[in-house]
Amino acid sequence: MLAIAGILVLLLLQWNKNPRKLSGGVMHSAATALLAGIVMVGAYSSAKPDETLNHTTVGIKFIVVLIILVLSYMNAKKSELKKNIWLTLLGLTVLNILIATVA
DSSP states (O other): OHHHHHHHHHHHTTTTOSSOOOOHHHHHHHHHHHHHHHHHHHHHHHHOTTSOOOHHHHHHHHHHHHHHHHHHHHTSSOSSOOHHHHHHHHHHHHHHHHHHHHO
16 A cells, blocks of 8 residues: 555656656556565465455456556656656556555
């Protein structure tokens, strides 16, 4: 959750900037969230073998973080972050937070 919150904060810091520039921390936070999610699912499966994990929710969160990681990697070296890419990253981050809290 902290890595996803880090992505949200880094994206919101670009709210009033012109031109927007993607911080390298977004890519690092997305990679951290992806790796932490994989480790947590593996640890959960071995720690509580009797309980079942909602793999649909985990899979959706995995895909969302993977899309954030790919989009941030594709735009890391660009001098300006387009508004639609910024809004997409922001929307995917909020979606990931909502899935984590609601589901």
